[in-house]
Amino acid sequence: MKFYQRLAYYLVGLVMGAFVVALVLSGKDTRCNYFPNSRVLNDLRNKPFNYSIEASRKLSEDWIDTVDIKNTLTYGDVDFDKSNISYQNGKLYIIEGQTVQKDTITLRVINYPNKAVLEDIIRKK
Structure with a gap:
């Protein structure tokens, strides 16, 4: 047989x-979360x-919105080092992200077995 x-x-x-493969994976909500951060x-x-x-209380202020929380999550x-x-x-998790105005924020989230609670939002300047 030729090349x-x-x-x-x-x-x-x-x-x-x-x-x-495209047919099998297209209809599903498939995620590939291999790394701990993604998980x-x-x-x-x-x-x-x-x-x-x-x-x-902090979400009622003008500098942050729920969109910023969702983007950070x-x-x-x-x-x-500070989480888990x-x-x-x-379990307490410390998550760092940015707002739409490019302010750096830190979220303190408690991960319960059946829910997650945003404990505090810390603004870094």
């Missing part, structure tokens, strides 16, 4: 395989999310 025939068989198989943020986003009194960085500490029957 171009082998190449043609390879490409036909590759296209058919890619089609099957923690995904877990926090998928639970019912509540706000403490202190966090609600999607694109933020978990500080594992047992705290009030849950």
